[in-house]
Amino acid sequence: xxxxxxxxxxxxxxxxxxxxxxxxxxxxxxxxxxxxxxxxxxxxxxxxxxxxxxxxxxxxxxxxxxxxxxxxxxxxxxxxxxxxxxxxxxxxxxxxxxxxxxxxxxxxxxxxxxxxxxxxxxxxxxxxxxxxxxxxxxxxxxxxxxxxxxxxxxxxxxxxxxxxxxxxxxxxxxxxxxxxxxxxxxxxxxxxxxxxxxxxxxxxxxxxxxxxxxxxxxxxxxxxxxxxxxxxxxxxxxxxxxxxxxxxxxxxxxxxxxx
Numbered sequence: 001x002x003x004x005x006x007x008x009x010x011x012x013x014x015x016x017x018x019x020x021x022x023x024x025x026x027x028x029x030x031x032x033x034x035x036x037x038x039x040x041x042x043x044x045x046x047x048x049x050x051x052x053x054x055x056x057x058x059x060x061x062x063x064x065x066x067x068x069x070x071x072x073x074x075x076x077x078x079x080x081x082x083x084x085x086x087x088x089x090x091x092x093x094x095x096x097x098x099x100x101x102x103x104x105x106x107x108x109x110x111x112x113x114x115x116x117x118x119x120x121x122x123x124x125x126x127x128x129x130x131x132x133x134x135x136x137x138x139x140x141x142x143x144x145x146x147x148x149x150x151x152x153x154x155x156x157x158x159x160x161x162x163x164x165x166x167x168x169x170x171x172x173x174x175x176x177x178x179x180x181x182x183x184x185x186x187x188x189x190x191x192x193x194x195x196x197x198x199x200x201x202x203x204x205x206x207x208x209x210x211x212x213x214x215x216x217x218x219x220x221x222x223x224x225x226x227x228x229x230x231x232x233x234x235x236x237x238x239x240x241x242x243x244x245x246x247x248x249x250x251x252x253x254x255x256x257x258x259x
Contacts, residue, residue, distance in 0.1 A: 002136040003032045003060060007052055008068035008124070009040040020068070020125045023116075027133045036065075043070040045154070047250075049099035050172045050180075052089075054230045056100070059087060064132045067091030068124035077152060079127055081135065081144060083107040088135050090128045095154025105151070112145035159183050161191055166256040168233075170248055177241035179248045181233040183256065188233065196259040199225050199235070202247050204255075208235070215239070 004024060010016040017038055024031050036055055040048045048069040056065070070092060073079045077094045082105040089097065090111070097105070113134075115126040131144055159182055160167040166187070172180040188211075199208040212224040215238045223242060228234040235254070236242045243249060 001030050001032055002028065003034060003063040004132055004136075005034045005036050005055075005059065005063060005065045006038070006068065006124075007036040007040065007048055007065065008038045009042045009044065009048070009070075010038050010068065012038055016068075016122070016124075019122070020066070020129060023125050023129045024132070027129065028136060031136070034059075040069050045070055045094055045096040046099060046156070047172060049096050052096075053100045053102075056085070056087060061086035062088075064088045064135055065090065066124060066128045066132055067096060068128070069096065070094050071123040071128075073123065079111040079123060079131075080148065080151075081109050081111060081131055081141065082151070083141075088132075090131055092123070093152045095152055098151045098153045099156050101151075107141065108148040108151065109141050110145040110148050157182065159187060161187075164258045166191055168254045168256065170250050170252045170254060171232075173243045173248075173250060176236075177243035177245075178228075179235040179242050179246070180228065180230075181235065181254045183233040183254075185227040185231045185233070188227075188256070192256065192258065198257050198259060199233075200255045200257055201235070201252065206246055 021033055024033060037051055048067060067089065073092055077092050080093045082089045082097055084101055084105045111127060111131050113130060116130055117126045134144060157169055166183060168181050168183045170179050171182045208223060208225045212218065212226045215236060218224045218238050220239045221237060223237050223246060225233060225235050235248060237245060
């Protein structure tokens, strides 16, 4: 029994999600389908990569992931299947894979197969599903298309570490409006250690000078910083909406100043 996951920017209002699931189940009735999310902002491969990067390690070997975000194919951004850490990822090579993977994939094949309709606007249903079932049935990947050596690169912003400051940015806002910053716990420990510090944002209007262990470490409505379960720095409010109340949004700058 094979596990297939779906990550898209479709939402749940329209027919797209049901159509893809129906096509998968028609071809492989015993398939196990897992919805990772269908609420990626339209065409936002950066957020899609963040969500997938933080879930791929919990799926079993052999899982096949379909990425229905910005799926238009071209000579520059072909449809591909990438093998990574024992799993398979199918989508358009628009930079999402390079943002998601921490090292080079084990294999990359360009998908060059006849699609299942005469329309070219629904690649996830008409191409990705067909390729996913091909993989699940154990057929040779070479039958999907030619082998590729590299991925299209989209460079993510890495924190800039200077003598007394880490210059970072917001990379994700979750449903609770918790704000994720591209500073890992490992980097924080390496640079800050036991030194005094303050986390500054909104042109230093807001400052946090300690790391909490849980949201309830502060009073309801107060802001805090902690390391989330994915080891990224998180700015939050206890039972509050940090993003809107603090004015913090994707790509906004955040500074960690040593004192």
